[in-house]
Structures are given as structure tokens and as C-alpha cells.
Amino acid sequence: MSLFGALDTAISGLTAQSASFGNISDNIANSQTTGFKRVDTSFLDYLTTSTATNNEPGSVVATPQYLNNVQGTITQTSNPLALAISGQGFFTVSQADTSGSGTTFSPQPFYTRDGNFQLNAAGYLVNDSGGYLNGWAVQPNGQVDTTTLQPIQVSQQVYAPVATSTMTLAANLPPGGSVNGAGAQVPITSNVSVYDAQGQSHQLTLAFTSAGAGSNNWTVAVTDDKGNTIGTGTLSFGAGGTLASVTQGGVTQSTAGQQGTLTLNTVYPVSGGGTQTIALDLGSIGGTNGLTQFAGSSYTLGGISQNGVAPGQFSSISMQSNGDVVVNYDNGQARTIAQVPVTTFPAPDALQRQNNANFTATIDSGAGTAQAAGNNGAGTLVTSALEQSNVDIASEFSQLIIAQQAYSANAKTVTTADTMMQATLSMIQ
DSSP states (O other): OOHHHHHHHHHHHHHHHHHHHHHHHHHHHTTTSTTOOOEEEEEEEEOSOBOSSOBOOOEEEEEEEEOTTSOOOEEEOSOTTOEEEESBOBEEEEEEETTSSSOEEOSOOEEESOOOOEEOTTSBEEOTTSEEEEEEEEOTTSOEEEEEEEEOBOOOOOBOOBOOOEEEEEEEOOTTOOBOTTSOBOOEEEEEEEEOTTOOEEEEEEEEEEOOTTOOEEEEEEEOTTSOEEEEEEEEEOTTSBEEEEEETTEEEOOTTOEEEEEEEEEEEOTTSSEEEEEEEEEETTOSSSEEOOSOSSOEEEEEEEOOBOOBOEEEEEEOTTSEEEEEETTSOEEEEEEOOEEEOSSGGGSEEETTTEEEOOTTTOOOEEEOTTSTTBOEEEETEEEOOOOOHHHHHHHHHHHHHHHHHHHHHHHHHHHHHHHHHHHTO
16 A cells, blocks of 8 residues: 555545535525525545555545525515525526616526515616516516516506496395385485596496386486486386396397496597497396396395596505516506516536526526426415525534544544654665
8 A cells, every 4th residue: 555645545535525614614604695505515436446456545526516406494574575486496587787878688597596586776676686587578468478588677657547438237126116205206326436538537326216116117317427417228127026128229138148238428538539438237138147126125236346447656566476576556456567487497406506696507407497386397486485595504513523523534644644654764764
């Protein structure tokens, strides 16, 4: 056995344990870094000569063992825009290119588990390390454009008003109508607010008057807040109390299953001139989903609604567990502007580590596939939550002790080899 070989082997042991110690220190230092993935150490031995009669000392090499695929603890946070991935996958983020004017982005995609996102001054969702969250745009019709990933920017424009075009009424009219002290029929009324094309609110009054006791016929008149009558009609009910027909302008709707509607022609201006038309849905003919005339002595309103919307100012933004990014407005409306996908890799442990708990794809990791959260093996999203580092301090301390003892043993081998060399040299002097 060569003393020089033993010395070289011991020095390789010192080098390997130093590398292990470096990985341990990196893990401990980042034990509180959001989304950090620890690095363990594997040791490989290299042989010089090893036969049945002779074995020469070789060496040992330390190699990093990446654990990008190991889940960290998910904890709740007060940040409503924070996201954590439970399971496999990464957020795709972009880095801003500061070389030009305005906000431009590097074409290199990065991947991270750091989901501590906030809105910056330009309306982008950015995490602690300056990564701009990428997502799929959602079209106005609600369709998700999965062909392009791009940084999500939240617009704080107003929510445009929507003019009322339909109203729906569900109510029960008492048989015989409503009479006053003199025995005369008086109208039964309901009020509803509608919106014009500019988002102004107007109150309409629906007045139902019975033809009298023993009759199943009613008249309905709709007036606006200026006293204009904008629609009238005649209603009849069958013996069972369901709506039998709706007549307006000489046209009768009486086919079973047909929606009984009353057309209201308002005086509110609409884009391009003209008047605003509203269709008042009174329920289906022969059905119980709208107006009925069942037993009872008083008018019972089941519900009245309309599809108009007042203009709204930006109020807040919220994240949904399916990845939807939703903008909320002070008029009670909400609009989905983007969806956050989860990007998975065939071999996530082979990703290249970068600064700020980011990763980039490599040939060994394979190309990333962006897919909706929870689909095809992609992890699910947890809102108002963050994934902590997957470092286990107790385990790191144990590894630290092992590395220290192994380093000391290799150092002892070096000093022993040196002593033996000194003894050999003294023999030949």
C-alpha cells in the first residue's frame, strides 16, 4: 500500500466532506427561504487498482443530490395573492429586462415554488425575488387562451356599465286580486331598478290589476320613474293557477312551455340613438317558474332580477384555487382576467438551480408542460398560502455532525501518513 496513495485518498476525503459541509451550510442558511429546495450530498468512490491480490487506494468524490421534487410545508399567510403548490410542478416566472424603457421581459423562462406574489406599481404580479408571474389570458367570453404564457398584468380600469335588456319575475298573484275598502280592485305593485347604457339607475313599477273575483284575467302596466308607461299587457291563468297566456299589442303567447314575455320600450338613450328595449320574462306558459295564481290572500314576490350593471371601480384582486386571477369591482361584479397554470417536468430534480430559488430547464430535466392546476399530475393550488423551504434542521444538524467526524477522520489519516513518511525518511538518513 502506497503512503502517497493513502495521503491522496485522505485528501480527496477532506475535499468531499468539505463539499458536503458546504451543501449543509447552504441548506441551513436557507431554511426560512420561501420555496427553497435543499441539496443533499452523495459520495462516489473511484478505484485505481483492485484485484484478488492487490488493492490500491482510490479516491472519493462528492456530488450534489438535488431534491427539487420534495414538498415543503405549506403555511397560511395574510397575503391574499399568495399561492402555494401542493404536489408536483412550478410557477413560471419572467425576469424584467431593465436595459430599455418601460417593462420588457427576458425571453428566458424561470420556474419557482416561491408564490409570495404582490401587485407592483405597474399592476404586475411579482414575487419576493422579482419574478413576474406568468399565466394564460382569459378572453372576454371566458375562454382561456392556453397557447401563450405571459406576465399577468392587472388593469384597474372601470367596469363598463351594462344596459338592462332582460328582467325576470317570479311571484304569486292572489285569486280575486286586491280590493280596497269600497270593494274596488286596486293594483298590486313591485318595483325594480334597471340601468341605461350610461349606467344610470332607473326605477320601474310593475302594476298588476285583476279583472275581478272569479276571473283569471289580469292587466299589467309598467311605468318608469318619470311616470311614462313603457309597456302594457293582459295575462290569463289556467284553472290550475299556472300562466296560460300573455297578450301584448294583439299578439298572444299561449303555447305550453313558451316563455311569456312583455316588451318594454323605455325612453332611455342607447348607443347609436333610439330607445332601450327590455324583455320582461313572466315565466313559461303552463309552468311554475314565473307568475302563478295559486291560493292565497296576498301577493307573494318570489324574486325579481335584471341583467343590467352599474359602472364599477377597481376594488381588489383575488386568487382562486383553480388558478383564476379575478378582479373585483365596487359594483359587486367580478371578472376573470387570467389563469395561473402549473408547469411540470419529466425529471424536476435535473433542473438547473438559479438565484432567488429559481430554476431553468435542462436537457436532462426535459421540457416543461404548462397545464391547469390538478390536471395530469400537476399539483393543486392553495390560496393565501406559501410553501416553506423543504430543509429539515434536525436532519441537517445530524449530517453536520457526520461530516465533521468524517472530515476529522480524514485529517487524522493525513497526519498519520505524514508521520509514517517521516519515519521512513529517518530510516534512510
